Amino acid sequence: MTPTDETREPGATVAMDADAIRKAIRRIAHEIIEQNPDLSGVVIAGIPTRGVEVARRIAEHIEQVEGIRPEMGIVDVSMHRDDLATRGRLTAVEKTHLPFDLDGRTLVLVDDVLYTGRSCRAAMDAVASFGRPARIQLAVLVDRGHRELPIRPDFVGRNVPTEQSEKIRVRFENIDGVPDSVSVIKP
Amino acid sequence: MTKPAWTRKDLLALDQLSAEEINMLLDTAKAFKGVGERTLKKVPALRGKTLVNFFIEPSTRTRASFEIAAMRLSADVVNIAASASSLQKGETLKDTARNLESLLTDIIVIRHSSAGAAQFLAERLKASVINAGDGSHEHPTQGLLDVFTMREHFGSLQGLKVAVVGDILFSRVARSNVHALVKLGAEVTLVGPTTLVPKDLESLGVRVTHRVDDVIETTDVINLLRIQHERQRKEYFPSLGEYTALFGLTKARAARLKSDCLVMHPGPINRGVEIDSDVADGAHSVILEQVTNGLAVRMAVLYLCAGGAGV
Numbered sequence: 273m274t275p276t277d278e279t280r281e282p283g284a285t286v287a288m289d290a291d292a293i294r295k296a297i298r299r300i301a302h303e304i305i306e307q308n309p310d311l312s313g314v315v316i317a318g319i320p321t322r323g324v325e326v327a328r329r330i331a332e333h334i335e336q337v338e339g340i341r342p343e344m345g346i347v348d349v350s351m352h353r354d355d356l357a358t359r360g361r362l363t364a365v366e367k368t369h370l371p372f373d374l375d376g377r378t379l380v381l382v383d384d385v386l387y388t389g390r391s392c393r394a395a396m397d398a399v400a401s402f403g404r405p406a407r408i409q410l411a412v413l414v415d416r417g418h419r420e421l422p423i424r425p426d427f428v429g430r431n432v433p434t435e436q437s438e439k440i441r442v443r444f445e446n447i448d449g450v451p452d453s454v455s456v457i458k459p
Numbered sequence: 460m461t462k463p464a465w466t467r468k469d470l471l472a473l474d475q476l477s478a479e480e481i482n483m484l485l486d487t488a489k490a491f492k493g494v495g496e497r498t499l500k501k502v503p504a505l506r507g508k509t510l511v512n513f514f515i516e517p518s519t520r521t522r523a524s525f526e527i528a529a530m531r532l533s534a535d536v537v538n539i540a541a542s543a544s545s546l547q548k549g550e551t552l553k554d555t556a557r558n559l560e561s562l563l564t565d566i567i568v569i570r571h572s573s574a575g576a577a578q579f580l581a582e583r584l585k586a587s588v589i590n591a592g593d594g595s596h597e598h599p600t601q602g603l604l605d606v607f608t609m610r611e612h613f614g615s616l617q618g619l620k621v622a623v624v625g626d627i628l629f630s631r632v633a634r635s636n637v638h639a640l641v642k643l644g645a646e647v648t649l650v651g652p653t654t655l656v657p658k659d660l661e662s663l664g665v666r667v668t669h670r671v672d673d674v675i676e677t678t679d680v681i682n683l684l685r686i687q688h689e690r691q692r693k694e695y696f697p698s699l700g701e702y703t704a705l706f707g708l709t710k711a712r713a714a715r716l717k718s719d720c721l722v723m724h725p726g727p728i729n730r731g732v733e734i735d736s737d738v739a740d741g742a743h744s745v746i747l748e749q750v751t752n753g754l755a756v757r758m759a760v761l762y763l764c765a766g767g768a769g770v
Contacts, residue, residue, distance in 0.1 A: 351491070351494070351503075351504040352504070361464035361465055363463065365486075365490035365491070365762070400499070402498060402499075
């Protein structure tokens, strides 16, 4: 895989280009279909900002393949984090939007990068204040390791081994105005 | 694409905030309003933090609103009223506050009869200090909830015609409103008797008129302030009856408002003085919405000022 000129920069290694991201999201969509024979019971919720975009793309693929577009929601985890006080300055919070009955449904939580697992834990906490899904599954575009909680994703686009000092940067054309990419940034 | 970060430990006056900071508070308040619509109306954002409601002046609505806001954020709340505090025994404000801090409180919400009281504490304490009204200076969370309510109805405040009517001179609500409205691009007109609305207020970037009929048919929002008997040491107008006749939002005046005009009031209402009872409960009125929005705004303020790593 060759990095495009737009994403080439010192200290950054491209782990996934636009094509790899598209294929990974398509595979996740197929795995969700396979694991959930009754798709009408499945709802999808993204974690802002880029988890929402991954969720939207997954839902689009599911619709193309199965003709059903799962209902979509947004779970903002900032007010549910247990590490607020160590995360430095805060930014504006987005509204959590789950415009459907969760009870008895399968909720697929979607994020761009899985790291410590604390966002996912906070998302499950947020979801619990809306209702009680029958099950919650987790889909991520990138799993970079270094979990601090017993959380395991059900659907993974790609495992990208990292050092803790490194950062993962996800860029989407329709949000960031540069071609889709996942890069590992050296400190 | 990096979101702007909040950098203040205190909320003292809207005069000090940029339009970006005000919008950040309003955006966050929108998210927190959603918490009130959940089955479980509580989030853990301030778990383990202690908030002291330190009210040297009486208040029911604001104190209760801060208390519920803090509880919904999982903070522990202690209420201290003036009559119960050692201020009665001659302790200075600074000593009382330092004692509160020694009890490891993280947030102090203060209402005080002196302008600058919150600022005084904020400069001396590590805790977050939230101004819940200081004399005739500012009442920032009231100003925020007012613009939040307007933004919810009209989308944007740019070019919005807002009339603030009544006791402007003594009103911290008016001052906070004016600062927020001007920064967000609204066209503000202050209305009231010459004694309570001096012409030099125009230096704040607003219009001043002494005739409510000048604005009644064109304004998008009419915010009626309470006549504050307790703050007036002398008479600023001949009688309440005359005030109502000249400036009150009577049924006859309300009939001339634009169909989508919002009638607002920070409460407590003097029914029959600044607003007719039927109008306060009528179709234009968003007075109770303001109370609900106050909760969301205060949650946002507490979250941003006290939720992070400190500044």
